[in-house]
Amino acid sequence: MLRKVFGSAVFGVEATTITVEVNIDSGIGYHLVGLPDNAIKESNFRIAAALQNNGYKIPGKKIIINMSPADLRKEGSAYDLTLAMGILTASKQIAADNLEDFLIMGELSLDGSLQPIKGALPIAIKAREEGYKGFILPIQNVKEAAIVDGLEVYGVENISQVIKYFDKGEPLEQTIINTREEFEKNLDFPEFDFSDVRGQESIKRCMEIAAAGGHNIILIGPPGAGKTMLAKRLPSILPPMTLHEALETTKIHSVVGRVKDTGLMSQRPFRSPHHTISDVALVGGGAYPQPGEISLSHNGVLFLDELPEFKRGVLEVMRQPLEDREVTISRARFTVTYPSSFMLVASMNPSPSGYFNDPDSPITSSPAEMQRYLSKISGPLLDRIDIHIEVTPVPFEKLSEERKGESSVDIRKRVTKARKIQTTRFDTFENVHYNAQMSTKQIRVYCKLEEASKQLLKTAMERLNLSARAYDRILKVSRTIADLEESQDVLGSHISEAIQYRSLDRDGWLG
Structure with missing residues (x-):
């Protein structure tokens, strides 16, 4: 007898429906076809034990299982429940007239209990698109999938629940989540707050500008100056995620199995990979491509601590995603694209010893050592970082102050207001939402300068030996400063402040 059961495969952040055809005939043998990987080929042992421990069995007949489309590679153990239900219905051990109305996924343990799967959210979205009545999956993933309305x-916790539902009509408990209500309820702030930071008022101002315009930023300072502390607090002042951004972000984290019980993500992601990371782990890839750290940072922050310690090749692969805000991974048979619109926050010591131009430091670095250290970061990568700021150690007087600084809540209000101005400004552009995304053409339109401001910028570039690449970056940052002050025009004061945020372009740093 032939029966069909439906599962799903995830490629990139999109799902593809897989039809599992089970045919049982006279003879002996178990044949699984349709490009399954080793985890699926081993499923017959898990299925046999799970069925036996729940009062059923794999029949001693010729079983042919085809996973269609047959030319598409299937991977993972999430098809165990799909295959088991196909075998039970095809061998007439249970009746299941409405089996084809459901999409069924889950990994089986030997006692029949279910283990969580990856990609539950994109699978649920695809099931709704293709008109399935329901989606049966492990209880651990149910909040994630229930985000999808309609x-x-x-x-379910055990295969016996699924069997009783189809064979005996015993009801399963449906999970219903009001997505918008759940999302708004969880819009609280992260545990890190800018009020914890003593002193560093100029750096906080710089972080506010970066957050308001979506600018990439690099913090340069000696050990213990507070670079990491400041970076960890950046997500707390970014505008709250929209529902669309939350769904987009949750989909990516669902693909790598990082959502489970949390349901819809309401906080912007903050990723901080170690400097020993490989290029594949950073941008994504592998034999079966998975999202990398830059995609897991989508709509959030990617923090690279001690930037020169990362392998140069690893940093170079970020150049294209930083520009295009997506990463495309190509293989011989298919291509997947992951979104990667993130804010890059990097930190570094100014020299190998960490103490550049510090007369009190017992350790100094020679000019040759300095140049070798700083040359680990390429010019094209720095070209994509709008703001360079020096972080100086906090004096004792500031550290010992009882008075708390401005809270993240107050800073976030100003940032959100500035972002709304930018959203309105770029309403007609498809891929531009904030100032950091402006092209050269848009800079010429929205960052027009008066003659006095032009002269100020010209003088600064000549006197401070600023590079040509700093020109557009200064204009973008100036536009953001103007938006924070709700100014229609970019003024000389905005230009002069933005000029301060190009430390690495000055003579004496990178030449």
């Missing part, structure tokens, strides 16, 4: 989602 689809009945059932979380």
Whole structure:
């Protein structure tokens, strides 16, 4: 007898429906076809034990299972429940007239209990698109899938619950989540707050500008100056995620199995990979491509601590994603694209010893050592970082102050107001939402300068030996400063402040 059961495969952040055809005939043998990987080929042992421990069995007949489309590579253990239900219905051990109305996924343990799967959210979205009545999956993933409206989602703990539902009509508990209500309820602030930071008022101002315009930023300072502390607090002043951004971000984290019980993500991601990371782990890839750190940072912050310690080749692969805000991974048979619109925050010591131009330091670095250290970061990568700021150690007087600084809540209000101005300004542009995304053409339109401001910028570039690449960056940052002050025009004061944020372009740093 032939029966069909439906599962799903995830490629990139999109799902593809897989039809599992089970045919049982006279003879002996178990044949699984349709490009399954080793985890799927081993499923017959897990299925046999799970069925036996729940009062059923794999029949001693000729079983042919085809996973269609047959030319598409399937991977992972999430098809165990799909295959098991196909075998049970095809061998007439249970009746299941409405089996084809559901999409069924889950990894089986030997006792029949279910283990969580990856990609539950994109699978649920695809199930709704293709008109399935419901989605049956492990209880651990049910909140994640229930985000999708218009689809009945059932979380189960054991295969016996699924069998009783189809064979005996015993009801399963449907999980219903009001997505918008759940999202708004969880819009609280992260545990890190800018009020914890003593002193560093100029750096806080710089971080506010970066957050308001979506600018990439690099912090340069000696050990213990507070670079990491400041970077960790950046997400707390970014505007709250929209529902669309939250769904987009949750989809990516769902693909790598990082969502589970949390449901819809309401906080912007903050990723901080170690400097030993490989280029594949950073941008994504592998034999079966998975999202990398830059995609897991989508709509959030990617923090690279001690930037010169990263391998140069690893940093160079970020150049294209920083520009295009997506990363495309190509293989012989398919291509997947992951979104990667993130804010890059990097930190570094000014020299190998960490103490550049510090007369009190017992350790100094020679000019040759300095140049070798700083040359680990390429010019094209620095070209994509709008703001360079020096972080100086906090004096004792500031550290010992009882008075708390301005809270993240207050800073976030100003940032959100500035972002709304930018959203309105770039309303007609498809891929531009904030100042950091402006092209050269848009800079010429929205960052027009008066003659006095032009002269100020010209003088600064000549006297401070600023590079040509700093020109556009200064204009972008100036536009953001003007937006924070709700100014229609970019004024000389905005230009002069933006000029301060190009430390690495000055003579004496990178030449």
